[in-house]
Amino acid sequence: MDMLLFQLERDSDKPLYDQLYNGIKEAIISKKITVGEKLPSKRKLADFLNISQTTIEIAYAQLLAEGYIMSKSRIGYFVEEIDELPYIQQDTMASINEYPKKKSYKIDFNPGSIDIDAFPFQTWRKYAKELFDDTSKELLLTGEPQGELSLRTEIANYLYQSRGVVCHPEQIVIGSGTEQLLPMILRLFNEDTSFALENPGYPAVHRMFSQHKRKVYPIAVDEEGIIIHDLEKTNANVVYITPSHQFPTGAVLSATRRAQALNWAAQSTSRYIIEDDYDSEFRYAGKPIPALHALDRNDKVIYMSTFTKSLMPSLRVAYFVLPPKLLATYNDVFNYYSSTVPRFDQHIVANFMGDGHFAKHLNRMRKIYRKKHDKLTSILEKYSSSINITGEQAGMHILLEVQHTFSEKQLQQLASQAEIGIYPLSAYRLDHYESSQAQFLLGFGGIPVQAIESSIEQLMDCWSIQKNDPST
Known part of the structure; x- marks a missing residue:
């Protein structure tokens, strides 16, 4: 590209480098500047916009740090792949309350959670x-x-x-x-x-x-x-x-x-x-x-x-x-x-x-997590006609395979509607392969041991999965 055309408000309280940074960022996100396109040199852009090269340098440095552009030694700056970038809300005047917040659940089987009640x-x-x-x-x-x-x-x-x-x-x-x-x-x-x-x-x-x-x-x-x-x-x-x-x-x-x-x-x-x-x-x-x-x-x-x-x-x-x-x-x-x-x-x-x-803390936590693990697996065993568990030898989560007419995505939506957080295995695949089998990570580290049974029962209820027939 030859030059960047941005309206800079010199009387604004917002610094010029911040205005320039936002202008280039929005142009990249909206595809007005295409992937791989070279940005003007700092000297040329400074002359064109009648601002200092330092202002250009600060704006470019921020874009580089956030991954919007890349630098090639002795060549210049180029626009990065937009697919690797997070989506940014276009309306910069939107209230912070309008931005999506991380969903909270009544029951959360997050595999990254730990038991926070046992910390010394x-x-x-x-x-x-x-x-x-x-x-x-x-x-x-x-x-x-x-x-x-x-x-x-x-x-x-x-x-x-x-x-x-x-x-x-x-x-x-x-x-x-x-x-x-x-x-x-x-x-x-x-x-x-x-x-x-x-x-x-x-x-x-x-x-x-x-x-x-x-x-x-x-x-x-x-x-x-x-x-x-x-x-x-x-x-x-x-x-x-x-x-x-x-x-x-x-x-x-x-x-x-x-x-x-x-x-x-x-x-x-x-x-x-x-x-x-x-x-x-x-x-x-x-x-x-x-x-x-x-x-x-x-x-x-x-x-x-x-x-x-x-x-x-x-x-x-x-x-x-x-x-x-x-x-x-x-x-x-x-x-x-x-x-x-x-x-x-x-x-x-x-x-x-x-x-x-x-060492003492680890010994205590091993006992706590083992108790949770054993409780979880024993409760899930009652539903073994419809589910299968693997990965239960170690760690703080298991892998749950569900036999159901609904897809993995549909089962996740049902759980979410019931305010239950579960995490599909497909979200962790690097090749985006969609398996026909519904599989979920069930973390138990952050769930109190006394709440495990009711948590599993509520999850199975929202999926309409019944316990094994005791007569079989």
Whole structure:
């Protein structure tokens, strides 16, 4: 395009850069500026609109940060794919109350919910109170880029004791969630590196790969986890998996598949496995399964985990463990980074872990979630003529397969009308494949144990599913 024609109100209280940013954004959303079109240079647009280049630079920077445009080194700015962008309300004068709010439910089987009634507030408050004192004033300063050594040391000890992961604190990087850490991992690989993802899997993870313009191969999952034979047919260099409790199906990667995955990675120096061990603390059948990292003898596994399920989602503390070879690359690429987790929060967690309270809390939560899990599965067993459950070995959700004349979408609508939140498996498919079978994720972490039976009964009632005939 030659030039952008926007009406800037110089007498307005709204800054010129904000007016320009909004004007370009609305033009992109409304397709007035097409995908791939090059924006004018800052100098040319500044001359045309008779404003400073700094104003143009601030507006472009905001558009770049929000993903509306992309920058090509020494070439310029180009409009991004609109399909990857969220829909923005056109009427900028609309009241904030007119924007859609997240739906709340009377009963919510959200797989991401935790039991908030069992959190040890008193103990947590004690550690927080001790830290917020003059003796901790050095924590007001910027800490180590990879995170506080005390927390990385506690994490290394915990991983060795609970997951069989052998690592040094120097290999651990702490960050504010998977959303911040996974893009960092992607930058450790060349731009032509191809990735494989479980299908179905985390939609947010798929979006992150797409936003970073990485080639992605969706790999099917069955009852043994990701199908390694399908992975071997691709040109992928790195595979992202959730072996201990596949999300969302709940499948546990079998011993055979684990060996196959590690053998696949060992066949090339450019191959790696990203192991997301997001809820491995909670297992209800058999002995705890070691992390895939614990079986790795060739330094091919990048281990990731978080305190989201074990402590709380709002803590925003996650971490990854890098193989030595990639650690050198990390130190080179991110030598100017600062940790994104507040130092006070890191030390609270470190002290909480160091004094044994984390282990005590986990033991308590295992008992609570096991009780909820057993209650849920026993109640669902009463409807086994119409439903089937899988993925019940671990984690905080199960997969419910429903035999019904209604489709998955229709069943979800019926539940929503009854103020019940359920989550269809189709929403997690990367290839948008529509199965003829209705399947739903049923999270039980956030539902009180005494409410599980009535919650299931209300769900089955809205679907007109009856209990098994006791005479059969």
